[in-house]
Amino acid sequence: MYTESKVRQPSVWGIIGTTLVFIIVTFYAVISLNTRDLLWFWPKFENQPDRILVHCYGEDVEITAASQNFNPMSDVINDTLSGEKRWDPLSLSEATYDEYRTSPRMLTLEVYFPEPVRIHTQTAFFSNVHILVIPLDARHSAHNTLFGRTQAGDQTAGSLHVDSLDDLRAYLYTHAICHPPSGLQSDQGQDLTD
Secondary structure, three states, rough: OOOOOOOOOOOOOHHHHHHHHHHHHHHHHEEEEEEEOOOOOOOOOOOOOOOOEEEEEEEEEEEOOOOOOOHHHHHHHHHHHHOOOOOOOOOHHHHHHHHHHHHHOOEEEEEEEEEEEEOOOOOOOOOOEEEEEEEOOOHHHHEEEEEOOOOOOOOOOOEEEEEEOHHHHHHHOOOOOOOOOOOOOOOOOOOOOO
8 A cells, every 4th residue: 555645845934934943053152162151141139248348538448247237238239230241351450449348539449349249241251250340439330330359359451330339329429338528529420541
């Protein structure tokens, strides 16, 4: 008995679907290999620092885990670092870092983590960060910039830009952790290059 076998014709939708899946998988794989981070697309930042140091216009204020402001401040930091982030080749010079820490005209935040953390982005940078340096009223703060440092004290390549640093600033001001001295003109608009 002779049976007719039907030869299945290729479906246009099948070809489009297969091609689309291939492109998506390739895109994900290339970025994952480049960043060495399978979760490069994950927008949330959920890491607990062990110390927060506020350089408040020439005075240092340390917020430790025993402080009542520590957990709420950690939550504000995590919320600030969650969401869209943009990498920029702007790096932090040692001179500017020293100025951030000592200037009576600047407000900066240093966030220390017990273990190096990864901030998920589409670049390989910010994958071994031990300290985050966040200028709040200082050079580069007008562009919502943050810098990273390794445990050895080395600067990470480039910087990240977040949507806004306003919640961090507001928390420091409303909880009386730091206030600008009266008569001080803000350095937020000062974006001199390093």
